[in-house]
Amino acid sequence: MTSPIITVSDPVHSSELLTLIPRRGAIASLGLAAMAGVGMGFDQSAFAQNSSPVKPSPTPISPADMGWDPAAKQYVLPPLPYKYDALEPHIDKQTMELHHDRHHDGYVKGLNKAMAMLAEIRSGKRDASEVKHWSRELAFHGSGHLLHVLFWNNMAGAPDGGGQPSGEIAKKIDTDFGSFKAFSDHFQAAATNVESNGWGILALEPVSGQLMVMQAEKHQNLTTWGVAPLLVIDVWEHAYYLKYQNKRKDYVAAFMNVINWKAVDRHFTAIVAATKHG
Numbered sequence: 001m002t003s004p005i006i007t008v009s010d011p012v013h014s015s016e017l018l019t020l021i022p023r024r025g026a027i028a029s030l031g032l033a034a035m036a037g038v039g040m041g042f043d044q045s046a047f048a049q050n051s052s053p054v055k056p057s058p059t060p061i062s063p064a065d066m067g068w069d070p071a072a073k074q075y076v077l078p079p080l081p082y083k084y085d086a087l088e089p090h091i092d093k094q095t096m097e098l099h100h101d102r103h104h105d106g107y108v109k110g111l112n113k114a115m116a117m118l119a120e121i122r123s124g125k126r127d128a129s130e131v132k133h134w135s136r137e138l139a140f141h142g143s144g145h146l147l148h149v150l151f152w153n154n155m156a157g158a159p160d161g162g163g164q165p166s167g168e169i170a171k172k173i174d175t176d177f178g179s180f181k182a183f184s185d186h187f188q189a190a191a192t193n194v195e196s197n198g199w200g201i202l203a204l205e206p207v208s209g210q211l212m213v214m215q216a217e218k219h220q221n222l223t224t225w226g227v228a229p230l231l232v233i234d235v236w237e238h239a240y241y242l243k244y245q246n247k248r249k250d251y252v253a254a255f256m257n258v259i260n261w262k263a264v265d266r267h268f269t270a271i272v273a274a275t276k277h278g
């Protein structure tokens, strides 16, 4: 079986993180220009001039969505796609400010640091014995950055947030889980019961073409390699503690009111088209 790990063909845009995004090995390499149609709605014009013609990627995450600066070869914290108070009353403004401006920014800075240190190891400026440490830092901060980008973009305030899905993702949920309620109950139970910090994830497993609900402990400990995350909920305490304290179940239930199902459907259909499942 081919490796599910992305390979980035354009060295100008390559980075350690992009090599970690799981995907089907046979799919074309990730690039900037082709992502416009499957991006998550961020303004991608800032990086468009650096684009090169490449085939579409199955991931809905573009380098611009990720804040990748190809000139500096670093990531910058992408802005939220809405105002800090857009998800009130379900997710409060103060939590969003702290979560995005402090926690997410910390992952971006940690990712850049890890990439820089690994580059120094490759060039001989640092000892190879540091690879283990900086590889862990890369996985931790890189996975955290990727999942937060997904998280912000799979939420929306009224009137777009919450309710039930429509489109292809709605049909797929019915087919694979039996009903939206069965999915919702499973998803909320998985997210509520993540051991310590982590994530609840709805993902597409591209080999079988099946949807799956999964848990990820911390950021980097995924339970299944190769999946494409479609919908994620952050259940680290920093995501909810100010408003919900230890009542994670209430936060998870409130999250269901801000899911942007139109965005999830766009991600799903783009990935299905690229992996030829559906």
Ligand SMILES: [Fe+2]
Pocket (backbone or CB within 6 Å): 099, 103, 148, 234, 236, 238, 239
């Ligand atoms: Fe978080």
